[in-house]
Amino acid sequence: MTTVVRIAVVTVLIVVTVTLQMSIFSHFSIRGVVPDLALLLVIAAALVRGPSYAALVGFAAGLVLDLAPPADHTAGRWALSLVLVGYLAGLVRTDNETSVPGTLFIVASAAFVGTSVFALTGLVLREPGIDVAAAFEVIPVAVGYDLLLAPLVIPVVLLLLRRLEPAKRW
Amino acid sequence: MTPEPRRSRAGLGLLVLACVTIITLDARHGAFSSPVNPLRAAVAAVLGPVEAGATAALRPVISVPGYFGDVADLRNENADLQAANSTLQARLRAADANRHRDAELSGIAELADTSGYEVVPAQVVAIGPAQSFSRTVTIDMGTSSGVQPDLTVVNADGLVGRVVSATSMTATVLLIVDGKSTIGGRLGQSMELGFLYGDGGVGDDGVLELSLVDHTVSPLAGDTVLTWGSRNGAPYIPGVPIGEVVSVRASPAELTETATIDPYVDFSSLDVVAVVTSVKPGSTSNQANGESR
Numbered sequence: 106m107t108t109v110v111r112i113a114v115v116t117v118l119i120v121v122t123v124t125l126q127m128s129i130f131s132h133f134s135i136r137g138v139v140p141d142l143a144l145l146l147v148i149a150a151a152l153v154r155g156p157s158y159a160a161l162v163g164f165a166a167g168l169v170l171d172l173a174p175p176a177d178h179t180a181g182r183w184a185l186s187l188v189l190v191g192y193l194a195g196l197v198r199t200d201n202e203t204s205v206p207g208t209l210f211i212v213a214s215a216a217f218v219g220t221s222v223f224a225l226t227g228l229v230l231r232e233p234g235i236d237v238a239a240a241f242e243v244i245p246v247a248v249g250y251d252l253l254l255a256p257l258v259i260p261v262v263l264l265l266l267r268r269l270e271p272a273k274r275w
Numbered sequence: 276m277t278p279e280p281r282r283s284r285a286g287l288g289l290l291v292l293a294c295v296t297i298i299t300l301d302a303r304h305g306a307f308s309s310p311v312n313p314l315r316a317a318v319a320a321v322l323g324p325v326e327a328g329a330t331a332a333l334r335p336v337i338s339v340p341g342y343f344g345d346v347a348d349l350r351n352e353n354a355d356l357q358a359a360n361s362t363l364q365a366r367l368r369a370a371d372a373n374r375h376r377d378a379e380l381s382g383i384a385e386l387a388d389t390s391g392y393e394v395v396p397a398q399v400v401a402i403g404p405a406q407s408f409s410r411t412v413t414i415d416m417g418t419s420s421g422v423q424p425d426l427t428v429v430n431a432d433g434l435v436g437r438v439v440s441a442t443s444m445t446a447t448v449l450l451i452v453d454g455k456s457t458i459g460g461r462l463g464q465s466m467e468l469g470f471l472y473g474d475g476g477v478g479d480d481g482v483l484e485l486s487l488v489d490h491t492v493s494p495l496a497g498d499t500v501l502t503w504g505s506r507n508g509a510p511y512i513p514g515v516p517i518g519e520v521v522s523v524r525a526s527p528a529e530l531t532e533t534a535t536i537d538p539y540v541d542f543s544s545l546d547v548v549a550v551v552t553s554v555k556p557g558s559t560s561n562q563a564n565g566e567s568r
Contacts (some may be wrong), residue, residue: 120325127401127413128326132337137405137543157283164290168297172311172318174326175403175411175447177439177455180311181297183407188290192283220406227408230302234454234475235408243405 111269118265119166122146123173138246140254143170143183144219147191148212148255149262156195163191179230186222190215208259209252216251220244316442323400323445327415330400379547382431392512394429394549395420400445402545410453410473410481412436412545417444425510427502427551433516433539434458434502435548446550450542451517452481459503460485460517460536467492468503471517471536483518483536494520494534512551 122142130139143166151159167184170176194215198207221244227235301311330337383396397416403409416422418441428435428448436450449456454475461468469487485500487493498520504513518538525532 120322124322124325124329126404128329129333129337131402131404134402134404134543139404139406141404141406155283157286160283160287160290164293167294169318169322171297172315173322173401174319174413174440174442174445175401176315176407177403177409177411177447177449177453178407179298180301180309180315181294184297185291185294188287188294192287195283223406224408226298230298232408232454234410234473239408239475243408247406 114265114269115162116165118146118262119143119162119169123166123169126170127173127175135246135250136242138243138250140250140258141216141219141247142254142258143167144187144190144216144251145212145255145258146262147187148194148208148215149259149266151191151194152198152208152211152259153263153266154195155198156192159191159195160188161191163187163189178227178232182223182226182230185226186219189222190219193218205256209255212255212259213248213252216248217244220247316440319440319445319447320442323413323415323417323442326401326413327398327445330398330415379431383429383547383549392551393553394551395422396547396549397422397446398547399545408475409455410450410475410542411439412448412450414446414448414548414550415444416550417441417446419443421552422446422550423552427510427512427515428548429515429551430540430545430548432541433518434511435540435542435545437510438550448548450481451483451538451540452542458483458511458517460500461503462487462494462520463499463501464495465492465498467494469494469500471500481538481542482521483538485520485534485536486531487534490531493525493532494523496520496522500536 122145126139126142130142133139147159147163147166150162164184164187167182167187168180170183170187171178171180194211197211221240224235224240224244228237228240297311301309304310380396383394395416397414397420399412400415401413403411414422414428422438422441424438424440426438428437434451436448436453436456438446439449440447450473451458451471452473452475454473456473458471459468460471467487467489469485471483471485474482474484485494500517500520502511502513502515502517504511516539518536520534521537523532523534
């Protein structure tokens with residue numbers, strides 16, 4: 106499979122996850138919080154291919170999240186948090202073998218780190234609507250919802266990414 | 276093993292630097308002159324229609340949360356009936372959603388008739404998640420239908436928000452409960468003027484804070500608040516109902532009393548909205564009193 110095709114598939118994957126997150130799961134939100142599918146995609150990338158690749162996927166997915174309508178915040182904030190999430194998740198994965206509790210632990214920590222970094226950048230930039238109370242209201246729900254969806258989403262994405270690149274690992 | 280972490284750390288550094296650069300570029304310039312804006316418009320031009328298509332295609336799925344009772348009943352039916360039943364159920368779900376849409380559309384048409392405004396009906400196709408801490412939605416009408424930034428968005432219940440950006444196919448609407456939103460408002464009974472600020476709450480529904488210009492007047496609980504309007508009807512046309520005063524709070528430190536306003540619009544279930552594109556001629560007397568509702 107050529108590099109171009111591989112990049113195209115990952116791009117389509119990113120667009121699909123962001124669309125699902127914005128248009129479909131917004132109708133199934135819990136207190137306004139939707140499952141962070143892009144974050145789950147980045148974690149799956151980290152599990153399959155390690156920190157560098159996941160950071161790159163995180164950058165791309167985060168940038169789409171930042172720019173896709175109806176996003177109205179300063180661009181680059183989701184990109185930054187998903188780059189960090191991808192890198193950290195890639196570092197803590199155990200080599201090649203992924204256990205279920207281990208993956209769920211990574212998902213929970215990643216959801217916490219991702220949402221927190223996004224909220225922190227908002228606080229630093231003094232964006233309206235963000236204060237510490239709001240962050241503490243949103244972060245636990247986000248972590249819970251991501252954990253709930255992880256067993257459904259991550260295996261599918263893992264399968265797709267492994268099919269995309271079966272032998273090589275970096 | 277040694278060269279790999281070093282390389283990946285360099286890559287991480289580059290990506291973080293790229294993010295910080297984008298954030299700085301976007302935050303340094305105002306909302307209108309940001310160099311990221313063309314990129315944002317390009318992504319919106321591609322993803323807006325995708326979001327609209329996904330919403331249209333999955334409409335029966337979206338209306339599922341209200342129908343869990345039906346699904347539980349279906350389990351008890353025997354295998355032969357299930358196939359036939361599920362297709363009928365799917366049709367029924369779509370019909371129910373359509374009936375609901377019909378009701379909302381006729382409500383909007385009524386509003387347009389009584390207030391004398393020309394409106395473009397639009398469908399909400401994407402909702403900003405609470406994780407992003409902003410209250411914005413995407414609608415499936417853009418500049419090709421006459422939707423421009425700074426137009427008022429309403430639904431049958433009252434004021435929804437204003438358009439902040441538009442591409443040819445879709446537009447982004449800032450809801451009035453967002454922390455960035457400020458509206459000039461007028462109390463229905465005393466006709467006093469004030470400003471309403473979105474509280475930026477991230478829960479299912481938001482509230483607004485009203486502070487009056489005249490310090491000697493205190494708002495009454497239960498009073499309605501309408502838009503005050505501004506020159507050429509941008510960003511808000513006058514006389515649109517916003518919400519109801521639920522409580523009044525006076526603090527000795529501040530001169531003004533602050534009232535909490537419960538908006539008429541249910542922001543957790545926004546579906547069909549209308550963008551006010553122009554005022555029909557000869558309807559100015561109608562909007563001046565603004566108390567048709």
